Amino acid sequence: MDDRARQGPIDAKKAWREHIARADRPAPKLSVGLSASFTADTLVPFVGAALLAGDTEAAMTVGPYNQLFQTCLDPEASFGGPCDVIVLLWRLEDFMADEMAGFLAGDGEALKRAGDKLAALAGAICQLRANFKGMVIAGVPPYSTGVAGNLLALDNAGGLGGLHRKIAGEFVEEIGRIEGVHLVDLDAVQRQVGLAASFDSRKAYLYRQPFSDAFLHVAGQQIARIILASRRAAKKCVVLDADNTLWGGIVGEDGIDGIQIGDEFPGSAFRDFHKFLLGLRARGTFLAVASKNNEADVFDVFDKHSGMVLKREHLSAWQINWLPKAENVPLIAKSLNIGTDSLVFIDDNPMEIAYMRDARPEVTSILVPSDPADIVATMQALSLFDQLEITDEDRKRADMMRAERDRESFGAQISHADFLRALDLKVDLFRAKTEDLGRVTQLINKTNQYNLTTIRRTLDEVRALAASPDWRLYAFRVTDKFGEYGLVGVIIIEVSSDNRRWTIDSLMMSCRVLGRGVEQALIGGLTDDARAEGAVEFVGSYIPTAKNAICKSFLPDQGFTQIGEQEWRLDLADAPVVPAHITRLGAPVAEALQLADVAE
């Protein structure tokens, strides 16, 4: 992990100050607009520095003080130009000061008025979402601080505490109904920092800026995490050492009865780490083991030790032998069809960590803290696994890998042609619907290998594209006799203004379905729709990267001829048909959604 991610508030401000002062600083990768019910200028260095720590230079702009409605209605005017990300933050005591005072004074109508104001804010945010293409992040209001915020008043539960709970809860619910608005939980940030430590009464009075640097620092990091998570792929697999990482002690020396894993400390700390890992697995991260041990000893623990929460069936891959781990780790990546740069390696031995960082710098290597009590907290602080949208495919992924092993043993028994026929492959190519866009965006941002152009897009960009009459956003699902692969690929087509040319802007699919002829079915399937819309040619390009050599021959294999350095063309008259062993489900354009439905 980058050391900049562990910096304190003073370091963060310094890093930002130095960045701004640099004459040769790189052009910003994105622009962020902050609009708040309080003075937000002091938040700028912390968001900026946390983004820098994630290798993202951002241009930061602050909108006018306490003008959230105006920002929602006319963001460009608020920020003096277009933004990629808009962050909206508010506090009860600024935004609904009168209603709050009324409520605390016993005015029975005050709560209703506060609710009306909240609904108006949610409505404005909804309007912003509809008109603005970029990312929108809204803050859950923190607890009220200062004179009004006596947390330990005897009537707090029904008074200020009750009011905050109601309003914050209602806001989260209202925003939850608007698709594509992210929440940053400033209430949680305040709990993390501590209520008293998050407030600086001197700054509040002198500068209308209520928050301490400690609070702003953590809030800035949270906001940056959300922005970064939308722009980079989460890690896909955790590779774990066994001894003193998954349990205390060394199984080869202490024996299965001598290791520590169970209800008593330190075993309980390792067991909680198991639970953390299972949480990752449930969100689609593979778990693997790389241990220098006898394989039988390690699996004895997994299979027989009653303290183990993590079981053998939770592992998607393992390399348990005496070879260097830097050699074992690529084998794990290969067996899961992922790149070594999407691995996180966790080990308690500083030598192993140092060796891995040296031999495999693309692997993220993390040292287990020496005190087991710190393990879970250390892991929770990592942003490596941050994912904004958890899709059904993510939840099922680790289980789908088991079906994959069945497929492989089936394939070993018969010839490839017979294998393909017997697989009973079905490809469902369809125009992506609103509910598919999360998964579609995920594929766009994480597919490295089978990806013709590797153009990344944010969810907001994908949503805009799905609604545009000039684009066709396709996705496809694949099923075979062993089960569903799920939504595994995306094709993005730009249609020329005369409808005659379909340009393949992007085409990608998960490597899980390679080698089954799915790729042949895609152009055949698209051809039906393209003809129905009056197109006469496909144009596509292959943009080589360090990772996508695997699809280098895709276009020529489908009959495309080269017309430029990276450009290829196919006359629809020569288009391939869907191979005989594949059934194309779903209907061509006749049944496809109308644009209005997609745009919703």
Next chain:
Amino acid sequence: MSGRVAKVFSEVLGVDAVRITDDTSPDNTPQWDSMAAMNLVVAIEDEFDVRLSTAEIVSMRTVAVVKKVLATKGVVDA
């Protein structure tokens, strides 16, 4: 000017330490705006391990005053 106070001002204001004098103030230093004032408070508190009251913060309109305030808090090597 040398010393820890000059270092703090130089860092926060982005002004060369040699240009920081006892007379440096918001009136002759455009970098010393209200944002910088807030950052100065935090940086001074951090550097000298002191806590400043609002009255002290409001009074700190020159470097000389800052040093005087720090002296009242027992800071001798400012």
